Amino acid sequence: MNSSPQKFEDLSPTGDFANGESLTVEQAIANLESADLGLRFYAAWWLGRFRIGEPAAVTALIKALEDEADRTPEGGYPLRRNAARALGKLGDRQAVSPLIVCLDCSDFYVREAAAQSLEMLGDPVCIPALIKLLAVGLQGEQLTSKQPDLSQPYDAILEALGTLRATKFISLVKPFLEHPIELVQYAAARAMYQLTQEPVYGERLVQALAGEKLQLRRAVLADLGAIGYLPAADAIAQTLAENSLKLISLKGLLEHQVSHTGTSTLSPGAIKVMNLMDSLL
Amino acid sequence: MNNSDLAQILIRAVEEADSSDRLLDAVQELAAAGIEESVPTLIAALGYNNPGAAVAAVDGLIAMGEAAVSPLLELIDDYNYGARAWAIRALAGIGDIRALDTLLEAAKTDFSLSVRRAATRGLGTLRWHQLPPDQVESVQTQVLEALLLISQDPEWVVRYAAVTSLETLAIAIAVTLPDQASQITNQLQQILDTDADLGVRTRVKFAQEKIQQQQHQEVFAPKRKLQDTEVPYRGGGRR
Numbered sequence: 001m002n003s004s005p006q007k008f009e010d011l012s013p014t015g016d017f018a019n020g021e022s023l024t025v026e027q028a029i030a031n032l033e034s035a036d037l038g039l040r041f042y043a044a045w046w047l048g049r050f051r052i053g054e055p056a057a058v059t060a061l062i063k064a065l066e067d068e069a070d071r072t073p074e075g076g077y078p079l080r081r082n083a084a085r086a087l088g089k090l091g092d093r094q095a096v097s098p099l100i101v102c103l104d105c106s107d108f109y110v111r112e113a114a115a116q117s118l119e120m121l122g123d124p125v126c127i128p129a130l131i132k133l134l135a136v137g138l139q140g141e142q143l144t145s146k147q148p149d150l151s152q153p154y155d156a157i158l159e160a161l162g163t164l165r166a167t168k169f170i171s172l173v174k175p176f177l178e179h180p181i182e183l184v185q186y187a188a189a190r191a192m193y194q195l196t197q198e199p200v201y202g203e204r205l206v207q208a209l210a211g212e213k214l215q216l217r218r219a220v221l222a223d224l225g226a227i228g229y230l231p232a233a234d235a236i237a238q239t240l241a242e243n244s245l246k247l248i249s250l251k252g253l254l255e256h257q258v259s260h261t262g263t264s265t266l267s268p269g270a271i272k273v274m275n276l277m278d279s280l281l
Numbered sequence: 282m283n284n285s286d287l288a289q290i291l292i293r294a295v296e297e298a299d300s301s302d303r304l305l306d307a308v309q310e311l312a313a314a315g316i317e318e319s320v321p322t323l324i325a326a327l328g329y330n331n332p333g334a335a336v337a338a339v340d341g342l343i344a345m346g347e348a349a350v351s352p353l354l355e356l357i358d359d360y361n362y363g364a365r366a367w368a369i370r371a372l373a374g375i376g377d378i379r380a381l382d383t384l385l386e387a388a389k390t391d392f393s394l395s396v397r398r399a400a401t402r403g404l405g406t407l408r409w410h411q412l413p414p415d416q417v418e419s420v421q422t423q424v425l426e427a428l429l430l431i432s433q434d435p436e437w438v439v440r441y442a443a444v445t446s447l448e449t450l451a452i453a454i455a456v457t458l459p460d461q462a463s464q465i466t467n468q469l470q471q472i473l474d475t476d477a478d479l480g481v482r483t484r485v486k487f488a489q490e491k492i493q494q495q496q497h498q499e500v501f502a503p504k505r506k507l508q509d510t511e512v513p514y515r516g517g518g519r520r
Contacts, residue, residue: 240305240332240333240336242332242395243332243395244394244395244398244438247438247441248438251437251480254479254480254483255479255480255483264486266483266487266490270483270487271487274484277441277484278402278445281370281373281398281399281401281402281438281441281442
């Protein structure tokens with residue numbers, strides 16, 4: 001993938017879509033039932049993109065999680081994927097149980113979208129189902145011997161477990177630090193930091209910022225922003241990646257500083273981060 | 282070997298670089314040499330889709346200063362918004378008043394948030410002393426109007442940049458245009474009260490602190506002429 005991340009950022013709600021149509025909320029909800037599968041797929045994306053959290057939209061998207069009409073030649077479920085992604089963005093807890101069901105879907109990308117959205121919804125009730133999926137990659141407390149194991153969206157599952165503070169399952173997260181796929185290692189380091197607050201895991205991500213591949217550096221920027229690891233601030237500012245992504249990452253550090261220092265005065269850490277952000281504008 | 286020969290060698294190294302690391306090194310060397318002939322090559326490097334090389338080129342162009350301004354203004358690439366964002370950043374870093382119209386236009390209307398962000402930042406780092414004294418007030422008022430508008434941009438990062446520039450402008454005009462300065466103070470408070478983004482609100486607090494510190498100093502040095510306010514820290518090395 002060599003499209004610039006700016007392309008996604010530059011889609012602002014006020015902009016016109018070059019090749020999409022402008023929808024109304026009613027149209028989008030109605031289109032989820034359209035005979036035209038393309039319109040359904042687009043409507044599901046659109047409802048998430050513009051955070052249309054109306055009960056009717058949520059209900060229609062939950063229903064779309066069981067869609068059978070839209071299938072790829074490989075047996076994937078494009079509409080289910082988009083519906084699962086949208087439900088994470090809408091923040092309605094009604095979607096939690098139906099998304100847990102999606103963790104058993106035969107389509108890898110539906111499972112991945114469900115794990116990501118369950119992370120966003122933040123309800124720990126899904127932890128056992130995520131652990132069940134994570135355990136596919138484990139024999140006891142070690143990775144399965146068949147590697148690289150790409151059978152499950154381990155990175156999305158690990159990130160969700162970290163965000164949901166599944167501290168009881170640290171021993172099942174830890175083995176994934178050794179996974180052959182770097183993105184999975186990073187997701188495990190991110191989760192381990194969130195579950196233990198031990199700097200060694202934050203430092204592991206900082207080291208990864210010096211890696212060779214731009215795509216991986218971008219992923220690590222997102223991870224560090226998500227965990228708000230302050231000691232990474234300088235390394236984030238200096239890594240070779242787009243300033244837009246560094247700014248988002250540093251904003252994660254800044255917001256973490258503000259929410260975790262209960263006072264209204266600015267902490268030295270917050271000031272440091274803002275000075276770095278200013279220099280990247 | 283004279284500068285021109287050196288420039289030719291370094292320019293050729295950029296043109297012949299066959300890996301992103303080699304390109305980065307070649308652009309860094311060319312930028313470090315600080316030779317005026319290298320400006321077009323550095324500008325070209327903004328468009329190679331290599332963030333490391335672009336950062337090095339921006340640093341080199343900023344170090345070149347005024348000599349890079351008109352080539353940048355002429356060569357801003359309308360078709361590659363990645364390169365345009367870097368070129369705007371270089372202009373913002375130089376702070377030359379000749380870039381004013383380009384920055385105003387880009388900050389208000391460009392479709393790319395990176396370009397709007399960089400241009401907005403540039404509006405806060407202009408070198409006011411380059412203007413004839415009788416024009417300073419009207420241009421500062423024009424920039425203020427633009428920043429008030431931009432501080433309502435839908436993208437958090439553009440609003441964040443607007444806050445940084447409102448801060449430097451408030452400090453620059455505290456003595457000369459007290460009415461406009463209080464307009465800025467009011468706008469910042471309004472952003473603090475209403476902005477949806479915690480990062481933006483936090484930056485407003487920081488701006489308010491810095492403006493207050495400066496007012497405090499004014500009390501003790503009321504006669505000090507604010508000809509050229511301190512240029513904000515832009516970070517060093519690879520950004």
